[in-house]
Amino acid sequence: MTLAPSIIERLARARGDLRMGVPVVLTAGAHAALAVAVEALTPARLADLRALGAPELALTARRAETLKARAYDGDLARLALPADLGVDWLSAMADPADDLRVPMKGPFLCLRGGTADLHRAALTLAKSAHLLPAALLVPVADGPATAARLSLTLIDIAEAAPELTRASPLAEVVSARLPMAASEAGRVHIFRPEDGGEEHYAIEIGQPDRSQPVLARLHSACFTGDVLGSLKCDCGPQLRAALAQMGAEGAGVLLYLNQEGRGIGLANKMRAYSLQDQGFDTVEANHRLGFEDDERDFRLGAGVLRALGFSAVRLLTNNPRKIAMMESHGIHVAERVPLQVGQTAQNAGYLATKAAKSGHLL
Numbered sequence: 001m002t003l004a005p006s007i008i009e010r011l012a013r014a015r016g017d018l019r020m021g022v023p024v025v026l027t028a029g030a031h032a033a034l035a036v037a038v039e040a041l042t043p044a045r046l047a048d049l050r051a052l053g054a055p056e057l058a059l060t061a062r063r064a065e066t067l068k069a070r071a072y073d074g075d076l077a078r079l080a081l082p083a084d085l086g087v088d089w090l091s092a093m094a095d096p097a098d099d100l101r102v103p104m105k106g107p108f109l110c111l112r113g114g115t116a117d118l119h120r121a122a123l124t125l126a127k128s129a130h131l132l133p134a135a136l137l138v139p140v141a142d143g144p145a146t147a148a149r150l151s152l153t154l155i156d157i158a159e160a161a162p163e164l165t166r167a168s169p170l171a172e173v174v175s176a177r178l179p180m181a182a183s184e185a186g187r188v189h190i191f192r193p194e195d196g197g198e199e200h201y202a203i204e205i206g207q208p209d210r211s212q213p214v215l216a217r218l219h220s221a222c223f224t225g226d227v228l229g230s231l232k233c234d235c236g237p238q239l240r241a242a243l244a245q246m247g248a249e250g251a252g253v254l255l256y257l258n259q260e261g262r263g264i265g266l267a268n269k270m271r272a273y274s275l276q277d278q279g280f281d282t283v284e285a286n287h288r289l290g291f292e293d294d295e296r297d298f299r300l301g302a303g304v305l306r307a308l309g310f311s312a313v314r315l316l317t318n319n320p321r322k323i324a325m326m327e328s329h330g331i332h333v334a335e336r337v338p339l340q341v342g343q344t345a346q347n348a349g350y351l352a353t354k355a356a357k358s359g360h361l362l
Protein backbone atom coordinates (compact mmCIF):
# COMPACT_ATOMS: atom_id res chain seq x y z
CA MET A 1 0.00 0.00 0.00
CA THR A 2 1.92 3.04 -1.21
CA LEU A 3 -0.37 5.55 0.50
CA ALA A 4 0.77 4.42 3.93
CA PRO A 5 3.89 6.26 5.17
CA SER A 6 7.24 4.49 4.68
CA ILE A 7 9.77 4.10 7.49
CA ILE A 8 11.58 7.26 6.26
CA GLU A 9 8.33 9.20 6.39
CA ARG A 10 7.40 7.80 9.81
CA LEU A 11 10.84 8.77 11.16
CA ALA A 12 10.30 12.35 9.95
CA ARG A 13 6.89 12.27 11.62
CA ALA A 14 8.44 10.89 14.82
CA ARG A 15 10.90 13.81 14.97
CA GLY A 16 7.99 16.24 14.68
CA ASP A 17 6.04 14.32 17.33
CA LEU A 18 8.95 14.43 19.77
CA ARG A 19 9.37 18.17 19.27
CA MET A 20 5.67 18.64 20.05
CA GLY A 21 5.81 16.45 23.15
CA VAL A 22 3.77 13.68 21.53
CA PRO A 23 4.90 10.13 22.41
CA VAL A 24 6.07 7.76 19.71
CA VAL A 25 5.94 3.98 19.97
CA LEU A 26 9.25 2.16 19.50
CA THR A 27 9.51 -1.60 19.02
CA ALA A 28 12.47 -3.97 18.97
CA GLY A 29 11.53 -7.64 18.61
CA ALA A 30 9.22 -8.46 21.50
CA HIS A 31 10.03 -5.21 23.33
CA ALA A 32 8.03 -2.01 22.96
CA ALA A 33 7.88 1.36 24.71
CA LEU A 34 6.29 4.76 24.46
CA ALA A 35 8.99 7.43 24.20
CA VAL A 36 8.82 11.19 24.74
CA ALA A 37 11.50 13.88 24.67
CA VAL A 38 12.04 15.20 28.20
CA GLU A 39 12.41 18.73 26.87
CA ALA A 40 8.84 18.74 25.55
CA LEU A 41 7.17 16.78 28.34
CA THR A 42 4.20 18.31 30.19
CA PRO A 43 2.97 17.31 33.68
CA ALA A 44 -0.33 16.11 32.16
CA ARG A 45 1.42 13.80 29.68
CA LEU A 46 3.75 12.52 32.41
CA ALA A 47 0.74 11.60 34.57
CA ASP A 48 -0.79 9.68 31.65
CA LEU A 49 2.50 7.92 30.96
CA ARG A 50 2.81 6.90 34.61
CA ALA A 51 -0.64 5.36 34.42
CA LEU A 52 0.70 2.99 31.72
CA GLY A 53 3.78 1.77 33.56
CA ALA A 54 7.10 2.62 35.19
CA PRO A 55 8.91 5.38 33.27
CA GLU A 56 12.64 5.07 32.56
CA LEU A 57 14.84 8.06 31.80
CA ALA A 58 17.41 7.60 29.00
CA LEU A 59 20.46 9.85 28.97
CA THR A 60 23.65 9.75 26.91
CA ALA A 61 26.81 8.57 28.66
CA ARG A 62 28.12 12.13 28.24
CA ARG A 63 25.27 13.58 30.29
CA ALA A 64 25.41 10.68 32.77
CA GLU A 65 29.11 11.38 33.37
CA THR A 66 28.36 14.94 34.50
CA LEU A 67 25.52 13.70 36.71
CA LYS A 68 27.66 10.86 38.12
CA ALA A 69 25.03 8.32 37.04
CA ARG A 70 26.19 4.85 35.95
CA ALA A 71 25.99 4.27 32.19
CA TYR A 72 25.70 0.47 32.29
CA ASP A 73 24.94 0.31 28.58
CA GLY A 74 28.22 2.00 27.62
CA ASP A 75 26.92 4.80 25.45
CA LEU A 76 23.82 5.54 27.52
CA ALA A 77 22.32 5.35 31.00
CA ARG A 78 18.85 4.21 32.00
CA LEU A 79 17.42 5.54 35.25
CA ALA A 80 14.19 4.75 37.05
CA LEU A 81 11.96 7.79 37.58
CA PRO A 82 11.44 8.14 41.36
CA ALA A 83 7.75 8.06 42.34
CA ASP A 84 7.89 11.42 44.10
CA LEU A 85 9.64 13.33 41.30
CA GLY A 86 8.25 14.79 38.12
CA VAL A 87 8.82 17.15 35.21
CA ASP A 88 11.05 19.57 37.15
CA TRP A 89 13.47 16.81 38.11
CA LEU A 90 13.45 15.38 34.59
CA SER A 91 14.18 18.82 33.12
CA ALA A 92 17.07 19.32 35.51
CA MET A 93 18.44 15.90 34.57
CA ALA A 94 18.24 16.78 30.86
CA ASP A 95 19.35 20.39 30.98
CA PRO A 96 22.67 21.32 32.65
CA ALA A 97 21.74 25.01 33.02
CA ASP A 98 21.40 24.72 36.81
CA ASP A 99 23.99 21.98 37.42
CA LEU A 100 26.35 24.27 39.30
CA ARG A 101 23.58 25.66 41.51
CA VAL A 102 22.00 22.24 42.19
CA PRO A 103 24.81 19.70 41.67
CA MET A 104 23.24 16.73 43.51
CA LYS A 105 20.16 15.25 41.84
CA GLY A 106 20.54 11.66 43.10
CA PRO A 107 20.59 9.11 44.51
CA PHE A 108 19.86 7.41 41.19
CA LEU A 109 18.48 3.98 40.51
CA CYS A 110 20.50 3.15 37.40
CA LEU A 111 19.01 0.24 35.46
CA ARG A 112 21.01 -2.60 33.93
CA GLY A 113 20.27 -5.81 32.02
CA GLY A 114 17.61 -6.24 29.38
CA THR A 115 17.75 -4.28 26.15
CA ALA A 116 18.73 -0.63 25.73
CA ASP A 117 17.91 -0.58 22.00
CA LEU A 118 14.68 1.38 22.43
CA HIS A 119 16.39 3.94 24.68
CA ARG A 120 19.26 4.31 22.20
CA ALA A 121 16.82 4.89 19.32
CA ALA A 122 14.89 7.47 21.37
CA LEU A 123 18.11 9.40 22.03
CA THR A 124 19.11 9.25 18.36
CA LEU A 125 15.71 10.61 17.39
CA ALA A 126 15.84 13.37 20.02
CA LYS A 127 19.26 14.46 18.75
CA SER A 128 18.13 14.46 15.14
CA ALA A 129 15.13 16.58 16.20
CA HIS A 130 17.66 19.04 17.71
CA LEU A 131 16.28 18.47 21.19
CA LEU A 132 18.28 17.78 24.33
CA PRO A 133 19.31 14.12 24.25
CA ALA A 134 17.07 12.91 27.07
CA ALA A 135 14.01 10.72 26.65
CA LEU A 136 11.45 9.14 28.93
CA LEU A 137 10.32 5.64 28.01
CA VAL A 138 7.45 3.57 29.36
CA PRO A 139 7.50 -0.12 28.41
CA VAL A 140 4.22 -1.42 26.96
CA ALA A 141 3.19 -4.99 26.18
CA ASP A 142 1.92 -4.57 22.64
CA GLY A 143 3.57 -1.73 20.67
CA PRO A 144 1.54 -1.89 17.44
CA ALA A 145 -1.77 -2.17 19.33
CA THR A 146 -0.85 0.78 21.59
CA ALA A 147 0.17 2.88 18.59
CA ALA A 148 -3.08 2.07 16.80
CA ARG A 149 -5.23 2.73 19.90
CA LEU A 150 -3.62 6.14 20.60
CA SER A 151 -2.94 7.11 16.95
CA LEU A 152 0.80 7.34 17.65
CA THR A 153 3.67 6.98 15.21
CA LEU A 154 5.09 3.44 15.27
CA ILE A 155 8.80 2.88 14.63
CA ASP A 156 10.36 -0.57 14.45
CA ILE A 157 14.04 -0.18 15.37
CA ALA A 158 15.30 -2.93 13.06
CA GLU A 159 13.48 -1.35 10.13
CA ALA A 160 14.67 2.15 11.10
CA ALA A 161 18.34 1.32 11.78
CA PRO A 162 19.60 1.58 8.18
CA GLU A 163 17.79 4.90 7.75
CA LEU A 164 19.20 6.31 10.99
CA THR A 165 22.78 5.54 9.99
CA ARG A 166 22.90 6.35 6.28
CA ALA A 167 23.31 9.82 4.81
CA SER A 168 19.97 10.74 3.30
CA PRO A 169 20.17 11.27 -0.48
CA LEU A 170 19.86 14.91 -1.55
CA ALA A 171 18.07 16.11 -4.65
CA GLU A 172 18.51 19.52 -6.22
CA VAL A 173 15.24 21.46 -6.06
CA VAL A 174 16.17 24.65 -7.89
CA SER A 175 19.09 26.89 -8.77
CA ALA A 176 19.14 30.57 -9.67
CA ARG A 177 21.66 33.27 -10.50
CA LEU A 178 22.69 35.53 -7.63
CA PRO A 179 25.05 38.47 -8.09
CA MET A 180 26.97 38.98 -4.85
CA ALA A 181 29.49 41.44 -3.47
CA ALA A 182 32.17 38.73 -3.76
CA SER A 183 31.28 37.91 -7.36
CA GLU A 184 28.57 38.91 -9.80
CA ALA A 185 28.78 35.42 -11.30
CA GLY A 186 27.07 33.64 -8.40
CA ARG A 187 24.51 30.81 -8.53
CA VAL A 188 22.64 29.37 -5.55
CA HIS A 189 21.56 25.70 -5.64
CA ILE A 190 19.07 24.34 -3.10
CA PHE A 191 19.31 20.67 -2.11
CA ARG A 192 16.56 18.84 -0.25
CA PRO A 193 17.17 15.56 1.61
CA GLU A 194 14.87 12.59 1.14
CA ASP A 195 14.40 12.21 4.91
CA GLY A 196 12.51 15.49 5.40
CA GLY A 197 15.48 17.08 7.20
CA GLU A 198 17.13 20.46 6.67
CA GLU A 199 17.82 21.76 3.18
CA HIS A 200 21.43 22.61 2.31
CA TYR A 201 22.75 25.16 -0.15
CA ALA A 202 25.60 25.29 -2.67
CA ILE A 203 26.86 28.66 -3.85
CA GLU A 204 28.69 28.26 -7.12
CA ILE A 205 30.94 31.07 -8.25
CA GLY A 206 31.86 31.45 -11.91
CA GLN A 207 31.90 28.29 -14.00
CA PRO A 208 34.32 25.93 -12.26
CA ASP A 209 36.04 23.37 -14.49
CA ARG A 210 34.69 19.96 -13.36
CA SER A 211 37.86 18.22 -14.58
CA GLN A 212 40.09 20.15 -12.14
CA PRO A 213 40.07 20.40 -8.32
CA VAL A 214 37.66 23.22 -7.45
CA LEU A 215 38.32 25.78 -4.70
CA ALA A 216 35.71 24.65 -2.17
CA ARG A 217 34.49 25.45 1.34
CA LEU A 218 32.17 23.36 3.52
CA HIS A 219 30.66 25.96 5.80
CA SER A 220 28.42 24.90 8.67
CA ALA A 221 25.65 27.35 9.50
CA CYS A 222 26.35 29.72 12.35
CA PHE A 223 23.46 32.14 12.82
CA THR A 224 25.34 34.06 15.48
CA GLY A 225 28.56 34.39 13.48
CA ASP A 226 27.24 34.54 9.89
CA VAL A 227 24.33 36.90 10.52
CA LEU A 228 24.91 38.67 13.82
CA GLY A 229 28.66 39.20 13.56
CA SER A 230 29.36 37.31 16.80
CA LEU A 231 32.85 37.79 18.18
CA LYS A 232 32.73 34.39 19.96
CA CYS A 233 33.71 32.42 16.84
CA ASP A 234 35.38 32.93 13.45
CA CYS A 235 32.51 31.72 11.23
CA GLY A 236 31.36 35.02 9.72
CA PRO A 237 34.84 36.16 8.65
CA GLN A 238 35.56 32.63 7.32
CA LEU A 239 32.37 32.71 5.25
CA ARG A 240 33.14 36.08 3.74
CA ALA A 241 36.86 35.32 3.20
CA ALA A 242 36.03 32.07 1.40
CA LEU A 243 33.56 33.80 -0.94
CA ALA A 244 36.06 36.63 -1.51
CA GLN A 245 38.82 34.19 -2.47
CA MET A 246 36.48 32.37 -4.88
CA GLY A 247 35.49 35.72 -6.35
CA ALA A 248 39.13 36.76 -6.75
CA GLU A 249 40.03 33.45 -8.44
CA GLY A 250 36.87 33.62 -10.57
CA ALA A 251 35.62 30.15 -9.60
CA GLY A 252 34.69 28.10 -6.56
CA VAL A 253 31.90 26.37 -4.67
CA LEU A 254 30.79 27.08 -1.11
CA LEU A 255 28.47 24.63 0.58
CA TYR A 256 26.30 26.25 3.23
CA LEU A 257 25.32 23.26 5.35
CA ASN A 258 22.50 23.74 7.82
CA GLN A 259 24.34 22.05 10.67
CA GLU A 260 24.03 24.87 13.19
CA GLY A 261 26.12 24.51 16.32
CA ARG A 262 28.20 21.62 14.95
CA GLY A 263 24.95 19.73 14.38
CA ILE A 264 23.16 20.29 17.71
CA GLY A 265 20.86 23.09 16.55
CA LEU A 266 20.69 26.73 17.54
CA ALA A 267 18.73 26.28 20.79
CA ASN A 268 21.28 23.77 22.06
CA LYS A 269 24.16 25.96 20.88
CA MET A 270 22.73 28.81 22.96
CA ARG A 271 22.52 26.40 25.92
CA ALA A 272 26.20 25.66 25.28
CA TYR A 273 26.96 29.38 25.21
CA SER A 274 25.29 29.78 28.63
CA LEU A 275 27.51 27.01 29.97
CA GLN A 276 30.54 28.72 28.41
CA ASP A 277 29.61 31.78 30.45
CA GLN A 278 29.78 29.51 33.52
CA GLY A 279 33.41 28.71 32.61
CA PHE A 280 33.21 25.57 30.44
CA ASP A 281 34.96 25.46 27.07
CA THR A 282 33.20 24.68 23.78
CA VAL A 283 33.87 20.91 24.04
CA GLU A 284 33.00 20.60 27.75
CA ALA A 285 29.76 22.51 27.17
CA ASN A 286 28.68 20.05 24.46
CA HIS A 287 29.48 17.12 26.74
CA ARG A 288 27.56 18.53 29.70
CA LEU A 289 24.52 18.87 27.43
CA GLY A 290 24.90 15.20 26.51
CA PHE A 291 26.33 15.68 23.02
CA GLU A 292 29.60 14.63 21.46
CA ASP A 293 32.13 17.36 20.56
CA ASP A 294 30.89 17.44 17.00
CA GLU A 295 27.59 15.93 15.86
CA ARG A 296 27.92 16.94 12.20
CA ASP A 297 27.65 14.49 9.34
CA PHE A 298 30.08 15.68 6.67
CA ARG A 299 28.99 12.92 4.29
CA LEU A 300 26.27 15.19 3.00
CA GLY A 301 28.88 17.74 1.84
CA ALA A 302 30.47 15.04 -0.29
CA GLY A 303 27.02 14.15 -1.63
CA VAL A 304 26.29 17.74 -2.68
CA LEU A 305 29.69 18.09 -4.40
CA ARG A 306 29.18 14.85 -6.30
CA ALA A 307 25.67 15.92 -7.32
CA LEU A 308 27.17 19.11 -8.77
CA GLY A 309 29.67 17.07 -10.76
CA PHE A 310 32.81 17.70 -8.67
CA SER A 311 35.20 14.91 -7.71
CA ALA A 312 38.26 16.85 -6.48
CA VAL A 313 38.64 19.97 -4.33
CA ARG A 314 41.13 22.46 -2.99
CA LEU A 315 39.47 22.62 0.42
CA LEU A 316 39.43 25.82 2.44
CA THR A 317 39.56 24.51 6.01
CA ASN A 318 41.58 24.07 9.19
CA ASN A 319 39.62 20.96 10.18
CA PRO A 320 41.30 17.62 9.41
CA ARG A 321 37.99 15.74 9.91
CA LYS A 322 36.49 17.53 6.94
CA ILE A 323 39.43 16.40 4.78
CA ALA A 324 39.17 12.79 6.00
CA MET A 325 35.41 12.68 5.40
CA MET A 326 35.76 14.06 1.88
CA GLU A 327 38.45 11.52 1.01
CA SER A 328 36.43 8.60 2.40
CA HIS A 329 33.30 9.65 0.52
CA GLY A 330 34.57 9.98 -3.00
CA ILE A 331 35.91 13.55 -3.07
CA HIS A 332 39.67 13.86 -3.49
CA VAL A 333 41.24 16.70 -1.52
CA ALA A 334 44.06 17.78 -3.82
CA GLU A 335 45.11 20.56 -1.46
CA ARG A 336 44.18 22.04 1.91
CA VAL A 337 43.92 25.81 1.72
CA PRO A 338 44.20 27.32 5.25
CA LEU A 339 41.46 29.75 6.29
CA GLN A 340 42.65 31.75 9.26
CA VAL A 341 40.68 34.96 9.64
CA GLY A 342 38.54 36.66 12.24
CA GLN A 343 40.62 36.19 15.39
CA THR A 344 39.25 38.33 18.22
CA ALA A 345 39.97 38.71 21.92
CA GLN A 346 36.63 36.98 22.56
CA ASN A 347 37.28 33.91 20.36
CA ALA A 348 40.94 33.26 21.26
CA GLY A 349 39.95 30.63 23.85
CA TYR A 350 37.47 28.99 21.47
CA LEU A 351 40.08 28.70 18.69
CA ALA A 352 42.71 27.42 21.15
CA THR A 353 40.28 24.74 22.39
CA LYS A 354 39.53 23.65 18.80
CA ALA A 355 43.26 23.32 18.15
CA ALA A 356 43.97 21.49 21.43
CA LYS A 357 40.92 19.20 21.64
CA SER A 358 39.54 18.88 18.10
CA GLY A 359 42.81 18.75 16.18
CA HIS A 360 42.25 21.95 14.21
CA LEU A 361 45.31 23.03 12.27
CA LEU A 362 46.83 26.37 13.04
Ligand SMILES: Nc1nc2c(ncn2[C@@H]2O[C@H](COP(=O)(O)OP(=O)(O)OP(=O)(O)O)[C@@H](O)[C@H]2O)c(=O)[nH]1
Nearest residue numbers: 219220221222233259260261262272282317318319
Ligand atom coordinates in the same frame (compact mmCIF):
# COMPACT_ATOMS: atom_id res chain seq x y z
N1 LIG B 1 28.17 23.47 19.76
C1 LIG B 1 28.85 24.58 19.44
N2 LIG B 1 28.91 24.95 18.16
C2 LIG B 1 29.62 26.06 17.85
C3 LIG B 1 30.24 26.84 18.83
N3 LIG B 1 30.84 27.88 18.20
C4 LIG B 1 30.60 27.74 16.89
N4 LIG B 1 29.86 26.63 16.66
C5 LIG B 1 29.43 26.02 15.41
O1 LIG B 1 30.58 25.43 14.86
C6 LIG B 1 30.43 25.31 13.46
C7 LIG B 1 31.71 25.85 12.81
O2 LIG B 1 31.68 25.47 11.51
P1 LIG B 1 32.89 25.51 10.48
O3 LIG B 1 33.61 26.81 10.59
O4 LIG B 1 32.32 25.09 9.17
O5 LIG B 1 33.81 24.30 10.90
P2 LIG B 1 35.11 24.05 11.64
O6 LIG B 1 34.98 22.70 12.26
O7 LIG B 1 35.46 25.20 12.55
O8 LIG B 1 36.21 23.91 10.50
P3 LIG B 1 36.92 24.99 9.56
O9 LIG B 1 36.30 26.33 9.80
O10 LIG B 1 36.68 24.45 8.19
O11 LIG B 1 38.35 24.94 9.91
C8 LIG B 1 29.17 26.06 13.11
O12 LIG B 1 28.12 25.12 12.92
C9 LIG B 1 28.90 26.91 14.35
O13 LIG B 1 27.52 27.17 14.55
C10 LIG B 1 30.15 26.41 20.18
O14 LIG B 1 30.72 26.99 21.09
N5 LIG B 1 29.43 25.29 20.43
Ligand SMILES: [Zn+2]
Nearest residue numbers: 222225233235
Ligand atom coordinates in the same frame (compact mmCIF):
# COMPACT_ATOMS: atom_id res chain seq x y z
ZN1 LIG C 1 30.30 30.55 14.55
